Amino acid sequence: MTGRKAIILIICDCIQKAFFMKSCIDFFFFFFTSKHLIRRALIYICRYKCLHIVHMGKAIFLFFPLQVKRTPYTRLCSTKNILTVNGQFPGPTLYAHKGDTFYVDVYNKANENITIHWHGVKQPRYPWSDGPDYITQCPIQPGGKFSQKIVLSMEEGTVWWHAHSDWTRATVHGIFIIYPKHGTGYPYAKPHTEVPIILGEWWKSDINAVESEFLRTGGDPNISDALTINGQPGDLYPCSKPGTFKLVVEHGKTYLLRMANVGMTDLFFFGIAKHQITVVGTDGTYTKPLKRDYLTISPGQTMDVLLQANQPPDHYYMAAKAYVSTVGVPFDNTTTTAIVQYKGKYTPSSPPPLPHLPPYNDTNASATFTSSLRSLASIDHPSNVPLNMTTKLIFTVSVNTVPCANNNNNSCAGPNGTRFAASVNNISFHAPSNIDILEAYYKHINGVYGDKFPNIPPLIFNFTADYLPLVLEIPQRGREVKVLEYNSTVELVFQGTNLVQGTEHPMHLHGYSFYVVGSGFGNFDKKKDPLRYNLVDPPIQNTIAVPKNGWVAIRFRASNPGVWFMHCHLERHLTWGMEMAFIVKNGKTPDSKMLPPPRDMPPC
Numbered sequence: 001m002t003g004r005k006a007i008i009l010i011i012c013d014c015i016q017k018a019f020f021m022k023s024c025i026d027f028f029f030f031f032f033t034s035k036h037l038i039r040r041a042l043i044y045i046c047r048y049k050c051l052h053i054v055h056m057g058k059a060i061f062l063f064f065p066l067q068v069k070r071t072p073y074t075r076l077c078s079t080k081n082i083l084t085v086n087g088q089f090p091g092p093t094l095y096a097h098k099g100d101t102f103y104v105d106v107y108n109k110a111n112e113n114i115t116i117h118w119h120g121v122k123q124p125r126y127p128w129s130d131g132p133d134y135i136t137q138c139p140i141q142p143g144g145k146f147s148q149k150i151v152l153s154m155e156e157g158t159v160w161w162h163a164h165s166d167w168t169r170a171t172v173h174g175i176f177i178i179y180p181k182h183g184t185g186y187p188y189a190k191p192h193t194e195v196p197i198i199l200g201e202w203w204k205s206d207i208n209a210v211e212s213e214f215l216r217t218g219g220d221p222n223i224s225d226a227l228t229i230n231g232q233p234g235d236l237y238p239c240s241k242p243g244t245f246k247l248v249v250e251h252g253k254t255y256l257l258r259m260a261n262v263g264m265t266d267l268f269f270f271g272i273a274k275h276q277i278t279v280v281g282t283d284g285t286y287t288k289p290l291k292r293d294y295l296t297i298s299p300g301q302t303m304d305v306l307l308q309a310n311q312p313p314d315h316y317y318m319a320a321k322a323y324v325s326t327v328g329v330p331f332d333n334t335t336t337t338a339i340v341q342y343k344g345k346y347t348p349s350s351p352p353p354l355p356h357l358p359p360y361n362d363t364n365a366s367a368t369f370t371s372s373l374r375s376l377a378s379i380d381h382p383s384n385v386p387l388n389m390t391t392k393l394i395f396t397v398s399v400n401t402v403p404c405a406n407n408n409n410n411s412c413a414g415p416n417g418t419r420f421a422a423s424v425n426n427i428s429f430h431a432p433s434n435i436d437i438l439e440a441y442y443k444h445i446n447g448v449y450g451d452k453f454p455n456i457p458p459l460i461f462n463f464t465a466d467y468l469p470l471v472l473e474i475p476q477r478g479r480e481v482k483v484l485e486y487n488s489t490v491e492l493v494f495q496g497t498n499l500v501q502g503t504e505h506p507m508h509l510h511g512y513s514f515y516v517v518g519s520g521f522g523n524f525d526k527k528k529d530p531l532r533y534n535l536v537d538p539p540i541q542n543t544i545a546v547p548k549n550g551w552v553a554i555r556f557r558a559s560n561p562g563v564w565f566m567h568c569h570l571e572r573h574l575t576w577g578m579e580m581a582f583i584v585k586n587g588k589t590p591d592s593k594m595l596p597p598p599r600d601m602p603p604c
């Protein structure tokens with residue numbers, strides 16, 4: 001076959017897959033018989049010319065088709081229909097290069113609303129494709145389709161994508177690998193190969209049922225029945241051994257683990273028996289190499305991790321378990337495993353050795369790891385941490401309770417007959433249900449949200465005291481956003497509180513990466529703590545776990561206009577209202593203004 005013929009066949013194949021067509025002829029028939037031939041031709045030529053390709057394994061796509069549908073999956077000896085993308089669980093891994101732009105056509109073939117969020121992708125000036133429902137778009141309804149433009153900029157490394165509507169992200173998620181630009185390379189020796197390692201959870205019951213039960217009772221959600229690595233619980237669970245994920249390695253080679261914590265409930269400790277692992281990136285940016293026996297990864301966080309296969313040929317377990325700092329709250333205390341299996345002829349240890357992970361409640365082990373991350377701060381990957389701050393914010397993040405209102409069928413399974421809530425600066429956020437905030441902002445529709453989000457906690461108390469008056473537990477219900485001037489330099493201190501019970505809060509900001517300049521336990525001291533900030537090589541993240549009864553300081557330049565969601569990535573806290581949104585105003589120049597919306601924004 002000639003080279004040209006092969007290329008034409010590959011393009012045809014892609015087009016077919018992209019449009020779910022039976023043959024290439026269908027595509028040309030569709031193309032040339034269209035009523036709006038010129039318009040269509042222009043769209044395709046434009047997309048074709050402007051687009052870079054995204055690929056999945058060996059298949060290459062110009063418009064990646066992403067079909068959300070129910071698919072049966074069997075785990076823990078029972079089968080249920082889960083929401084999947086293209087029938088896959090975990091969902092397909094996507095690959096692109098730094099700076100690429102491409103389209104993802106999301107088809108909702110399920111019977112519930114869906115949106116897709118590109119976690120860690122900043123989408124400069126284009127919040128329309130960001131994904132959180134009722135914040136930047138109305139959900140894609142059953143039978144609907146939305147073509148999302150994905151705009152990469154500074155991201156390089158591993159990020160991920162997931163559903164952002166109700167609790168659907170439990171099974172609708174996948175890894176998104178962003179390679180260096182053509183002609184540039186990794187800031188570390190090129191690994192032999194790479195492999196996604198996705199840490200998650202599995203419930204035997206339908207996730208919608210878990211969510212609705214949780215909403216009804218007002219208490220904690222039912223705990224998961226298994227933790228998972230790449231969707232598999234592993235050897236230590238019933239009916240799970242045949243499916244255990246195996247990573248086959250050759251002695252002497254280095255493997256790049258593309259990791260994400262896609263879990264709904266907990267931070268995880270992760271390690272590999274008898275091997276040290278080296279973190280070289282987090283949240284789509286590089287870090288200085290951090291060699292450790294274990295790592296801590298919070299929900300929403302991604303990591304690039306090198307594994308050197310430098311031990312005697314054998315089978316070794318990699319394992320993950322929950323890190324839980326709350327006391328007396330039930331949690332899934334099981335351990336998920338996968339196998340690192342060396343090539344060669346030998347008799348493997350049976351069972352394989354397990355890694356030594358910290359005790360489940362080891363707060364110091366978790367915080368020490370997280371605060372050890374450093375950005376590269378090199379010539380090729382500089383640190384541009386803002387130094388002169390125009391906007392200083394302090395946000396408390398709290399679990400709350402609200403008094404029991406004995407209406408409808410809701411019960412009150414929270415502490416002392418209350419219902420749980422959660423808040424940022426004492427506002428328990430409730431999103432609209434008939435419009436999204438971005439549309440309201442863009443079209444100047446009044447009455448949808450307020451712009452009075454407080455810069456500092458409205459109530460000042462000893463946030464991390466052992467005992468706090470019960471009256472402080474009750475938050476305000478609201479829908480306030482914080483408006484930021486374009487290009488303002490923002491310092492935001494998250495202050496954890498011990499209301500109800502202190503715990504970690506992995507706070508995630510959409511549309512931005514931020515510099516994590518400081519963290520500590522107890523109350524933030526605005527005189528002393530800034531003196532200890534790391535302004536040289538702070539890690540660049542989009543998700544940071546605020547330590548239990550502690551604080552974290554982040555900095556970013558508000559150079560991405562739009563509406564950007566910020567929330568705790570523990571799903572129960574998000575549902576309880578630990579969320580808010582920033583509106584970053586347009587700048588004065590044409591290239592510092594939000595781009596207009598696409599024509600196919602889903603209707604409410």
Ligand SMILES: [Cu+2]
Pocket residue numbers: 504505506568569570573574578
């Ligand atoms: Cu939280």
